[in-house]
Amino acid sequence: MILASRSDLPLDKDEHSRFLPWLIAFMVFLSILAVAGMLVLNATASRWDAGVRGTLTVQVVPSADAADDEARLNEVLTVLATSPEIAKYDAMDEARLIRLLEPWVGAAAGSADLPLPRLIDVELKPATDLTAAGLRKRLDVRVKGVTIDDHRVWLDRLVRMIETFEALALVVLLFIVLATIGTVVFTTRTGLAIHRDAIEVLHLIGAQDNYIARQFAGRALGLGVKGGILGLCLAAPTLWGLAHLAQSLDERLLPDIGFGPVHWALLLALPISVALIAMSTAKITVLRNLAQML
Amino acid sequence: MITEFDEPIVRFENVGLRYGLGPEVLQDVSFSLDPGAFHFLIGESGAGKSSLLKLIYLALRPTRGLISLFGKDIATTPREQLPALRRRVGVVFQEFKLLNHLSAFDNVALPLRVAGVKRKDVNRHVAELLAWVGLKDHMKARPPTLSGGQQQRVAIARAVISRPRLLLADEPTGNVDDTMGYRLIHLFEELNKLGTTVIIATHNQQLVERLGYTQLRLDDGQFSVIPGRKQKAPPSEGRAQTAVETGKSTNSAADSRIDTEDTFRNPPNVENFL
Numbered sequence: 001m002i003l004a005s006r007s008d009l010p011l012d013k014d015e016h017s018r019f020l021p022w023l024i025a026f027m028v029f030l031s032i033l034a035v036a037g038m039l040v041l042n043a044t045a046s047r048w049d050a051g052v053r054g055t056l057t058v059q060v061v062p063s064a065d066a067a068d069d070e071a072r073l074n075e076v077l078t079v080l081a082t083s084p085e086i087a088k089y090d091a092m093d094e095a096r097l098i099r100l101l102e103p104w105v106g107a108a109a110g111s112a113d114l115p116l117p118r119l120i121d122v123e124l125k126p127a128t129d130l131t132a133a134g135l136r137k138r139l140d141v142r143v144k145g146v147t148i149d150d151h152r153v154w155l156d157r158l159v160r161m162i163e164t165f166e167a168l169a170l171v172v173l174l175f176i177v178l179a180t181i182g183t184v185v186f187t188t189r190t191g192l193a194i195h196r197d198a199i200e201v202l203h204l205i206g207a208q209d210n211y212i213a214r215q216f217a218g219r220a221l222g223l224g225v226k227g228g229i230l231g232l233c234l235a236a237p238t239l240w241g242l243a244h245l246a247q248s249l250d251e252r253l254l255p256d257i258g259f260g261p262v263h264w265a266l267l268l269a270l271p272i273s274v275a276l277i278a279m280s281t282a283k284i285t286v287l288r289n290l291a292q293m294l
Numbered sequence: 295m296i297t298e299f300d301e302p303i304v305r306f307e308n309v310g311l312r313y314g315l316g317p318e319v320l321q322d323v324s325f326s327l328d329p330g331a332f333h334f335l336i337g338e339s340g341a342g343k344s345s346l347l348k349l350i351y352l353a354l355r356p357t358r359g360l361i362s363l364f365g366k367d368i369a370t371t372p373r374e375q376l377p378a379l380r381r382r383v384g385v386v387f388q389e390f391k392l393l394n395h396l397s398a399f400d401n402v403a404l405p406l407r408v409a410g411v412k413r414k415d416v417n418r419h420v421a422e423l424l425a426w427v428g429l430k431d432h433m434k435a436r437p438p439t440l441s442g443g444q445q446q447r448v449a450i451a452r453a454v455i456s457r458p459r460l461l462l463a464d465e466p467t468g469n470v471d472d473t474m475g476y477r478l479i480h481l482f483e484e485l486n487k488l489g490t491t492v493i494i495a496t497h498n499q500q501l502v503e504r505l506g507y508t509q510l511r512l513d514d515g516q517f518s519v520i521p522g523r524k525q526k527a528p529p530s531e532g533r534a535q536t537a538v539e540t541g542k543s544t545n546s547a548a549d550s551r552i553d554t555e556d557t558f559r560n561p562p563n564v565e566n567f568l
Contacts, residue, residue: 008404010395201391204353205452206381207408208374294355294376 008202009195009212011219016190020220021227023183024278028231028271029238031176035270036239038169039263045162052151056122056132058089061145062115073118075143080122083138085130089122180274184281188216192289203293213286220282221275228271235267301365302326303460303491304350309359311345318357319345323517325510327493329459332486334502335495337512343495344388346512347462350493351385352376364459381409384458384490388465390449392437398448399424399433405456423451427481443474450478454485461485463494467501475501 011017058080060073073091080089097116101109108114124130132150139146192199202212259267304327311320319342327333337343348354349361352368361368363379371379384405392401399420406416424433427447437445446466453461463482467475479494479501486492493510496502502509509520 008393008396008400008407013395197391198393198395200353201393202404202408203377204351204380204385204391205405205408206377206379208377211408291373294352294373 007215007218009191009198009215011191011195011215014191014194016194017187017219017223020183020187020223020278021230024180024224024227024274025230025234027176027180027183028228028274029234031173031270031274032231032235032267033238034169034172034176035267036235036242038166038173039259039266041162041165041169045159048155048158052155054124054126054128055151056124056135057149057151058120058122058135058139059147059149060118060120060143061147062117063145069118072143072145073120076120076139076146079139079142080120083130083135085125085128087123087125089120092119092121177274177277180277181281184220184278185285188220188282188285189289191216191219192286199290200293203290209287209290212290213283216286217279217283221279224275224278225271227278228275231274232268232271239267302362303329303331303364305360305362306349307360309349309356309361311342311349311354312357317515319515320349320356320512320517321515323359325517325519327460327491329491330486330489332483332492332507333494333510334505334507335493335510335512336497336499336502339497341512342515343497343512344464346510347385347464347493347495350460351383351462352380377408381405381456382459384453384456384461386446386449386453386461386463386466388468388495390437390445392445392448392452394437397434397436398429398440398444401437401448402451402455404452409456419455420451423455424448427451446474446478450481454490458490460491461493463492465496466494467496467498479505 058076060069060076062069077089077091080086094116097119098109101116105114122135132148132152136146136148139148199212304325306323306325309320309323310318312318323346335343335346345354349356350363352363355368364382366375366379368376393404396404402424403416403420406419411419421430421433424430427450429444429447429451432440432444435444437448440448450463450466453463461482466478466482475498482492482494506523508522511518511520
């Protein structure tokens, strides 16, 4: 409705505001990329976290005696089987271990000279209080030469890194908002200076400050919506290209990250938010300036 | 009981005005205007006439002294209440101050639009008034395409469209020939008969002498009153308070403007003056 309202000021003829939609378009473009990046990082961290949360890897360190290794493995499996906190466990066979090692050590992975530990993937029941240290204590009583990895150390580092990137994206978003506000304030002040005489007339015939501010706010909203749509049109193919690129990568490096309706809604809300920020900024700027008039 | 209509429309008490650190352009100005008064404000160029008018239409604040408008002390009236006071004052600016990007119609409609009057009523009143001032065929024309006299009439129509209780005109005859000047003054007299208090700033001494109204004289910032030979009759009784005056934008706004409508529909021979 505010877009359709008539204006007593020739704001649509202002040369200085013609660049505003393009500036807003770039802001929207950057903010969509920043938020999309944040969402991707967040989804990646969540998936990694969900993937290793409640899982442990028990390692039976190899010794010179293969029979002893087998006996220790069986002893470990017995302890795991009798632990009520454990949902399931899976002892990796040698062939799978060799497959996992091959990318790192090549053909040497299958060599008899390379001692291979026996690994057991353990999945804990949800909401259990059994920790890696607790399980180690329980195993140490029955069998020696067993280590437990709960993946937390490397995952925590990764999550910290991702959180840093997310914070950085948030800072970028904040700068974008500040830049948008600054641009709209500058444009509005220029408009106020250009139309000073007309504003004075409106003022003297009894126009409330809000009446004048609404005209600037309506204009800023119109330009903001225009810029928002432009920015969205720029960002959509960029996001599609990045998604396409990500899909072509090895999924072990980058897990499949699909945006849900909430994510898309969030991205679509950005141009609308920027337009509303432009409108509010223009209105506040005009009201503050007019408050200095009699 | 003293009502709003019994109070002076404008009251100045020891008002002084200076711009920045310069000398006082107005010194100890004191006067009071009753409802329905008709006064000339005279003085040489630079005597302070425009400054005095600016103080009345609230474009300036005095350096000292007290100004009250419609019984309200300007110094203590909250800023948000000033627009409602301004809507009760019609101003014909010396340089017209028409908005060049708007048509004559839209310029005249401005006071009604800012007061929130419905579009249907705005269209009707503005069309009637423009026809009344002889600009029926120039409603869509923009001010730069109009002659000085036509612009003057648009400015006057804008000043009176909301039926102000106080009409201020700054050198309204300065840009037109003598014949047109007298016609405009007669228009103001007709409005005055309908209850509007009128102050006309002019340096046309011949015009002032000929009409004989009370003169408010400014001489180098010093104020004096020279009684006129014409005695003003009290303003029309039962004058309705319009929505524009109260600053409200209600549905009853148009209803309460019936007197205005009737005035413009049956102008008392005013068309002849233009």
